[in-house]
Amino acid sequence: MRAIAFVKSILDPEAPPGAIRFDAGKALGDVPQVLGPYEGNALELAVQIAEASQGEFRAVALGGPEQEAGLRKALALGAAQAMRVDVPSGFHDPLDTARQLKAAADALGGADVYLFGRQAGDWDQGVTAGLFAGLAGLPLVPLVQAAEVAGAGLKVRREIAGGYEEGEIAVPCVLSASNGPGTLLRLPKVKDVMLANRKPIELRAGAQSGAGFRVSDLKASVTSRAGRRIEGDLKAQAEGLAQELRRAIPGIGGGA
Amino acid sequence: MTPHRVVYWNIPGHAWMYLPFAILVIVFGYGVYRRYRVWSIGQRRPLGPLRPRLGRLLRHAGLQSRVVKRRMQGYAHVALAVAFGLLFIGTLVVMLNSDFGLPVMQGAFYLWFESFTLDVAGLAGIIALCVFLWRRYGLKPKGLSRQWPDFFVPFSLLVILITGFMLQSLRIYATHDPWGGYSFVGYALASLWGALHLGIPAALVIHRSLWWFHLLLAFSFLAAIPYSKLFHLFTGPLAIFLSEPTRASGLDSPNLETAERLGANFLSDLTVKDLVDLDACTECGRCQDVCPAFASGKPLSPKQLILDLREHAHTRPSEPLQLAIKDETLFACTTCRACQEACPVDIEHVPKIVAMRRFRAMEEGEIPAGLAEAVQGIxxxxxxxxxxxxxxxxxxxxxxxxxxxxxxxxxxxxxxxxxxxxxxxxxxxxxxxxxxxxxxxxxxxxxxxxxxxxxxxxxxxxxxxxxxxxxxxxxxxxxxxxxxxxxxxxxxxxxxxxxxxxxxxxxxxxxxxxxxxxTALITGRISRAAGGKRVTYHDPCYLGRYNGVIDAPREVLAGAGMDLTEMPRHGTDSFCCGAGGGWAFREEGAPRVNRLRAKEAVDTGAEVVATACPFCLNMMSDGVRAEGGAEVQDIAEILWEQVSSTLVKD
Structure with a gap:
C-alpha cells in the first residue's frame, strides 16, 4: 500500500503567547518550528500502514524552508521521498493549499491512502483534508485515531463525542488523523535521523492564486481575571471552589 | 636446641601432593582463561595517568577503605584478608624450607611468626568467618543471597582453618613439641587429645589422614576460585585499578558517525572494564542497599544487574544483552551513583546502564513516556x-x-x-x-x-x-x-x-x-547572619557524589546563621531525591523515591530542608509537603532571606 502524509511544521504551540507576534500575514517569534501535533499523528499512521502492508509512504509539505524540519522527521521515520511545495511562509487559503497538495501528490504518482492532520496547529481551519478529498473525488474519514490494513482496504477507528466508532473503507481514500494512543508519533532511530539529514528534499515550485480568505491581523483576546484565594480548611476551600465554578459557568453543578 | 619443626612430619610420600597440585594449576589456569576470554571481547579504552589509579588501588584494595565503611562485616573482611595473607606467606615459608632447602623454619622466626602469628591469624580467620555466617544466616540482611555457594565458600574456609589447627594439635600431642606453647591454639587442642586419652598410634593415623584431607580440600578450594565469587581476590583489585580515578568522570563520548552500533547490545559493545566488573562482583549487596530504585520497589537491583550480565557473559556471550536486561530495569536507574560509591571494588554500574540505554534509545527509538517528551522538547x-x-x-x-x-x-x-x-x-x-x-x-x-x-x-x-x-x-x-x-x-x-x-x-x-x-562569605563580600532556623541539608547526587562539593553548601548555611542537623545519609552517602536519570520528567508510582528521602529529612525535626539543585528542590518540596514537613528552600534563597538587609558591597 502506498501512502502520502501531508506534514506541516508550525511555530511551537507550547511557546508562551507573548513570544509570538503577527506581521504581514505571518506569525513570527523567536520560537522554534516543530511538526504540528496532528500532522505527527498523520505521520504515525502513514508509518503504520506502510509497515503493515509492506508498502511505502511519502511526505509532502507546503511552505518555506521552515517546513523542512517536519519533512526530515518523515524521512527519519522511513519516508521513501520528501517533497516541499515551495511557497512563501505564512497563511495560505485552504482551497489553494488543497489544490497544490493534490498536484504534488499527482506528481509523486498518487497513493492509496492520503493522510492529513485533523487541523493545523497554527491557523486551525481544519478543512484542507476535506477539500483535498473533494478535489480528488475520494472518500474521507475524519478524526481517525487508529487504522489497520484489512485486506485491500483499511479498518479505521474514528473519534466521536464521548467515544469512538469503527468501520472499514476501501482505498484509495483520505484520512484526517486525530490524537489517540494509536497515533502517538514514535521516536525515530538515530541512525535513521543521521541518514535522513543526508537525503535530498525534492522541491516543487508552488503557485499561490491569491484567491480566498486572507488574514490581515491577529490578536489574542484577554480573558484572564485576577485570582482569589479561598481561605479555610480543605472542605471549605473545596466548597468555595465549587461555588466559584457554578458562578463562572452557568449550567454546571445542579444541586446544592 | 634451636627451636624448629620437622616439615612434613608423619607424611611419608608427601611428594605425591604435587599430582593434585598440578591438577589444581591446570583447573585454575583454565578458569582464569575462561574469564579472560570474555574480558578480551570488550572495547579497550586508554588508561591515562597511572598515579591516581595506583592511589585508588592502595586505598580501596590495600586499605579496604570502602569495605570498612560497614564496621562489623568490614573489619571481619579485613581480618580474614590479613589472616589468609599471613597464612599464605606461612605456606610459602614452608615451601622455601622444604623445596628450596632454606632453613627458615627455625629459631625465633619459627616461634614468633610460623607458630604464634599464624595461630593468631587462623583464630582471627575463624572468628571472621563465624561473623560472616552469623550475619548471612542469622541476621539475614536483604542484600545478601543465601544460595549454596554463599554457604560453601565460608564453610570450606572454616573447615580448612579448623583442620589446620587439628593437624597442629595432633603433631604437638604426638611429638610432645617443646615449643608447642607458641602455637597456642594447637597447644590447647593437644591437651584435649590428652584428656580424651587418644593413643599415639591413633593420633598418627588421624594426623596423616587429616593432612591429606586438609591438603585436598585446600587445593580444591584454590582450584574453585576462578569459578566462584572468590575470584574477586584478583578481579577486585583489577576492577579498582581500571575504574575512573576521579569522582567527576562522566560517560564516554563515542563518535556516532563511525560507530558500528550505537550503544551497547552485545558484550563486545561494553568495555574491558565493564566485563572485568562482572567478575569482580562479590555479591555483597551494598549497591542494592543504597539504590533508590530498589528501595522504592522498581525493577532494578544494581547487584542483580551485574549478576545477570555475568550470567549472560558466561552462558550466551554472543547473544544480545536485551535478553538479560529488560527495558524497565534499565530505565529505572536514577544515575545517582550511590551504587558505585558503595561498591568496595569500584564496579561502575551507571556507564553500563547508560551504554545499554543508548542502544535502546538510538537504535530502537525506545525511551519511556515522559522522558521521551522531555528529550523531544530539548x-x-x-x-x-x-x-x-x-x-x-x-x-x-x-x-x-x-x-x-x-x-x-x-x-x-x-x-x-x-x-x-x-x-x-x-x-x-x-x-x-x-x-x-x-x-x-x-x-x-x-x-x-x-x-x-x-x-x-x-x-x-x-x-x-x-x-x-x-x-x-x-x-x-x-x-x-x-x-x-x-x-x-x-x-x-x-x-x-x-x-x-x-x-x-x-x-x-x-x-x-x-x-x-x-567563598563570598569567607572573603566577607557577603556578611554573615545569625539567628537562623534549624535546617537539614539534602546533598544533590550530582553535586556531592559526582563533584565532591560537600562542605560549601554547609558553609553557606552556616553563613546564613542556620543551625544544621544532618540526616543519617549525607555527603557522598546521600540518598537520591528521585529526579536523576530523567525521572524528573516521568510519572513515578508509589512508593516514590522523593517520599523516602523527604521522610528522612522530616524526621530530623528541622524547620527548613535545604538543597542546592533545582531538581532536588522540586522533588523534595513535593515529598516534604506530602510528609507534612517543613519548608524546602535552595541555599541561595535561605542566604538571600537572611542577609539581604546587611549585604556588604564591593
Whole structure:
C-alpha cells in the first residue's frame, strides 16, 4: 500500500503567547518550528500502514524552508521521498493549499491512502483534508485515531463525542488523523535521523492564486481575571471552589 | 636446641601432593582463561595517568577503605584478608624450607611468626568467618543471597582453618613439641587429645589422614576460585585499578558517525572494564542497599544487574544483552551513583546502564513516556520543560540582569539552566541567586535566549546523538562568550560544562553557586547572619557524589546563621531525591523515591530542608509537603532571606 502524509511544521504551540507576534500575514517569534501535533499523528499512521502492508509512504509539505524540519522527521521515520511545495511562509487559503497538495501528490504518482492532520496547529481551519478529498473525488474519514490494513482496504477507528466508532473503507481514500494512543508519533532511530539529514528534499515550485480568505491581523483576546484565594480548611476551600465554578459557568453543578 | 619443626612430619610420600597440585594449576589456569576470554571481547579504552589509579588501588584494595565503611562485616573482611595473607606467606615459608632447602623454619622466626602469628591469624580467620555466617544466616540482611555457594565458600574456609589447627594439635600431642606453647591454639587442642586419652598410634593415623584431607580440600578450594565469587581476590583489585580515578568522570563520548552500533547490545559493545566488573562482583549487596530504585520497589537491583550480565557473559556471550536486561530495569536507574560509591571494588554500574540505554534509545527509538517528551522538547525547543509558559528570560523580569550580546566582554556568566528558567519553583531560587550576585556588585550576565539545555537529560536517557549536538553548540557558544568564570545553580549543568563537555573542547572555570557563595562569605563580600532556623541539608547526587562539593553548601548555611542537623545519609552517602536519570520528567508510582528521602529529612525535626539543585528542590518540596514537613528552600534563597538587609558591597 502506498501512502502520502501531508506534514506541516508550525511555530511551537507550547511557546508562551507573548513570544509570538503577527506581521504581514505571518506569525513570527523567536520560537522554534516543530511538526504540528496532528500532522505527527498523520505521520504515525502513514508509518503504520506502510509497515503493515509492506508498502511505502511519502511526505509532502507546503511552505518555506521552515517546513523542512517536519519533512526530515518523515524521512527519519522511513519516508521513501520528501517533497516541499515551495511557497512563501505564512497563511495560505485552504482551497489553494488543497489544490497544490493534490498536484504534488499527482506528481509523486498518487497513493492509496492520503493522510492529513485533523487541523493545523497554527491557523486551525481544519478543512484542507476535506477539500483535498473533494478535489480528488475520494472518500474521507475524519478524526481517525487508529487504522489497520484489512485486506485491500483499511479498518479505521474514528473519534466521536464521548467515544469512538469503527468501520472499514476501501482505498484509495483520505484520512484526517486525530490524537489517540494509536497515533502517538514514535521516536525515530538515530541512525535513521543521521541518514535522513543526508537525503535530498525534492522541491516543487508552488503557485499561490491569491484567491480566498486572507488574514490581515491577529490578536489574542484577554480573558484572564485576577485570582482569589479561598481561605479555610480543605472542605471549605473545596466548597468555595465549587461555588466559584457554578458562578463562572452557568449550567454546571445542579444541586446544592 | 634451636627451636624448629620437622616439615612434613608423619607424611611419608608427601611428594605425591604435587599430582593434585598440578591438577589444581591446570583447573585454575583454565578458569582464569575462561574469564579472560570474555574480558578480551570488550572495547579497550586508554588508561591515562597511572598515579591516581595506583592511589585508588592502595586505598580501596590495600586499605579496604570502602569495605570498612560497614564496621562489623568490614573489619571481619579485613581480618580474614590479613589472616589468609599471613597464612599464605606461612605456606610459602614452608615451601622455601622444604623445596628450596632454606632453613627458615627455625629459631625465633619459627616461634614468633610460623607458630604464634599464624595461630593468631587462623583464630582471627575463624572468628571472621563465624561473623560472616552469623550475619548471612542469622541476621539475614536483604542484600545478601543465601544460595549454596554463599554457604560453601565460608564453610570450606572454616573447615580448612579448623583442620589446620587439628593437624597442629595432633603433631604437638604426638611429638610432645617443646615449643608447642607458641602455637597456642594447637597447644590447647593437644591437651584435649590428652584428656580424651587418644593413643599415639591413633593420633598418627588421624594426623596423616587429616593432612591429606586438609591438603585436598585446600587445593580444591584454590582450584574453585576462578569459578566462584572468590575470584574477586584478583578481579577486585583489577576492577579498582581500571575504574575512573576521579569522582567527576562522566560517560564516554563515542563518535556516532563511525560507530558500528550505537550503544551497547552485545558484550563486545561494553568495555574491558565493564566485563572485568562482572567478575569482580562479590555479591555483597551494598549497591542494592543504597539504590533508590530498589528501595522504592522498581525493577532494578544494581547487584542483580551485574549478576545477570555475568550470567549472560558466561552462558550466551554472543547473544544480545536485551535478553538479560529488560527495558524497565534499565530505565529505572536514577544515575545517582550511590551504587558505585558503595561498591568496595569500584564496579561502575551507571556507564553500563547508560551504554545499554543508548542502544535502546538510538537504535530502537525506545525511551519511556515522559522522558521521551522531555528529550523531544530539548530537540525542538532547547529545553525539556513541556508546557511551560515562560521564556528563557521570564524569571529575571525586573532584576536588571543583562543578556550577553555578541562582541561584548563577559566577566561572570550565570548559567541559569532550564529548570531555573522554566520551572516556577526553581525560578524563585534563580532570582535569589541573581539578587545575591547583583548585591555583591558582580558584573553578571546571562545567555538568556541563547542559552540552551546542556543535554544532560538526553544523555542520561541514552539519546547521545541529541546530547552531542547540544554539547557542541553550547561549547561553541561559550567559547565565543569566553567568560572569566561560569556560575551555575544546577549541579547537572555543572557536571556537563565542567566535566563532560571536556570531550568537546570545553575548558572553562565553572563553579556551583554553593562554592561561589561560600567563598563570598569567607572573603566577607557577603556578611554573615545569625539567628537562623534549624535546617537539614539534602546533598544533590550530582553535586556531592559526582563533584565532591560537600562542605560549601554547609558553609553557606552556616553563613546564613542556620543551625544544621544532618540526616543519617549525607555527603557522598546521600540518598537520591528521585529526579536523576530523567525521572524528573516521568510519572513515578508509589512508593516514590522523593517520599523516602523527604521522610528522612522530616524526621530530623528541622524547620527548613535545604538543597542546592533545582531538581532536588522540586522533588523534595513535593515529598516534604506530602510528609507534612517543613519548608524546602535552595541555599541561595535561605542566604538571600537572611542577609539581604546587611549585604556588604564591593
Amino acid at each position: 530537540e525542538e525547543r532547547g529545553h525539556p520543560f513541556r508546557g511551560s509558559q515562560a521564556s528563557r528570560t521570564t524569571w529575571m523580569d525586573g532584576l536588571g540582569i543583562h543578556e550577553w550580546e555578541p562582541g561584548t566582554p563577559c566577566d561572570t556568566l550565570l548559567w541559569v539552566g532550564c529548570a531555573g528558567a522554566f520551572d516556577p519553583r526553581a525560578q524563585k531560587a534563580a532570582r535569589a541567586l541573581a539578587n545575591l550576585l547583583l548585591s555583591m556588585g558582580e558584573d553578571v550576565q546571562v545567555l538568556g535566549r541563547r542559552e540552551s539545555c546542556t543535554g544532560d537529560p538526553a544523555r542520561r536517557a541514552g539519546q547521545e546523538y541529541l546530547y552531542q549536538i547540544q554539547a557542541q553548540q553550547n561549547v561553541e557558544l561559550l567559547q565565543q562568550v569566553a567568560p572569566r568564570r561560569i556560575v551555575t545553580m544546577c549541579p547537572h549543568c555543572l557536571q556537563q560544562i565542567k566535566n563532560e563537555y571536556r570531550d568537546f573542547g570545553a575548558d572553562f572555570e565553572v563553579v556551583h553557586h554553593s562554592e561561589y557563595l561560600s
